[in-house]
Amino acid sequence: MELEEVTINELQAEMAQGHITARQLTEMYIERIHSLDQHGPTLQSVIELNPDALDIAQQLDQERAATGSRGPLHGIPILLKDNIATLDKMHTTAGSLALLNARPPRDAFVAHKLREAGAVILGKTNLSEWANFRSSNSSSGWSGRGGQTHNPYILDRTPCGSSSGSAVAVAANLATVALGTETDGSILCPSSINGIVGIKPTVGLTSRAGVIPIAHSQDTVGSFGRTVTDAAIVLGTITGVDPHDPTTQGAHFHDDYTKFLDADGLKGARIGVCRQLYFGYHAQTDALINAGIERMAALGATIIDHADIPTAQQMSSSESELQVLLYEFKADLNAYLSELTESPVRSLAEIISFNDAHAEQEQPYFGQNLLQQAQATTDLNDPLYLNALAENRRLARQDGIDAVMDAHKLDALVMPTRGPAWCIDWINGDHDIGGSAQAAALAGYPAISVPAGFVLGLPIGMTLMGRAYSEPTLIKLAYAFEQATKQRRPPQFLPTLK
Helix, strand or coil: CCCCCCCHHHHHHHHHCCCCCHHHHHHHHHHHHHHHHCCCCCCCCEEEECCCHHHHHHHHHHHHHHHCCCCCCCCCEEEEECCECCCCCCCCCCCCHHHCCCECCCCCHHHHHHHHCCCEEEEEECCCHHHHCCCCCCCCCEECCCEECCCCCECCECCCCCCHHHHHHHHCCCCCEEEEEECCCCCHHHHHHCCCEEEECCECCECCCCECCCCCCCCEEEEEECCHHHHHHHHHHHECCECCEHHHHHCCCCCCCHHHCCCCCCCCCEEEECCCCCCCCCHHHHHHHHHHHHHHHHCCCEEECCCCCCCHHHHHHCCHHHHHHHHHHHHHHHHHHHHCCECCCCCHHHHHHHHHHCHHHHCCCCCCHHHHHHHCCCCCCCHHHHHHHHHHHHHHHHHHHHHHHHHHCCCEEEEECECCCCECCCCCCCCCCCECCHHHHHHCCCEEEEEEEEECCEEEEEEEECCCCCHHHHHHHHHHHHHHHCCCCCCCCECCCC
């Protein structure tokens, strides 16, 4: 069978009919990773393969034969971003050489849920080191451990980040689906730039326990798929109450988001177009998204244009987000490191020292100014931190997303996710001209990026954003748009722009 663009449901049908086994499927994906990721175009999206993957797949085949399938992920290979801990033979490093041979006390809750569902954890993916919270002029997709991940559409272009490897691997058909994490844009940006679907859930919908953190007020674990259906299947699998992450206690989650898939889901929906700040930075991107909005109107949606987030400019110019991230990163990372059963480093201070001692491997292109600024903070009782956190939530929630949605009685907001991928630049860092992620990031609210078209062969995504726990609505709307437009197409691995 062909792996290109195959879906979870298609793979389950093939396995149910005995046309392929989970072991054979896992072997095929491993071979594809060897030929495209480690050789050939050399995408460098997979940082490590699970040495037990074939044995796990074979055990799941035996279980299927004996007692039947556990569900839609039974025998399906999945990749995890290398900041999601697994208690197995693989490392969990956030791309840093400092955490090689560190040992977590348990699987991350989301990894545990995947194993329970019968998924085959195929390996770990490369990322922007420390989830892109190391330097203010970093290159997305680069880590000391994994090197530079490349965009599969045009190889000298950025994969974006920080969930670079997860998005690239799904786009290049190296796995059916993958997990990523987002603090501010780390799922939305790479899904858009790599032409796939990315779901950034409400903070607390998925557990962060066992995930190397940036900031507990914004971190969330989400899913990548080539279709809305596949991303929704994975999202439902990884939700649940986790005693190790108290934020999940009050979450309004579902264990099956596919029940919200509706090809007619745009009929009667009220969707607001956020133009201020989120349009205007790239003309061809604007044209694509405007065409997509017109299509949504033709499919029965009521479009409110303009429906700007009143505080968008204030959020963009405020220093509060960075302040919160610096304070929470130090506290949260030190807490994560303290729980490891084995680790070469036990604090942010020791990581900074490690990077200085191994500068040739860890700092060949850019430094660690964000780590140093985080280390200089005090603690989470500092009024500077508490005031910044309160400002973030006010600007993003009641004065921001909630305000515009209340005013126009909206089901969702829409805007471009990003412009096209920029060239990888290790000297000057990323050339980011605009994006959709900040408001939902600061609010802790959900957003989905869905393919909307191409500019000169580079993918462009559309963001649908909503209130806390509005994933069912966003999935319904994204699915209806996807089914009507079918903008996803596989990459060509071109060396440079023609």
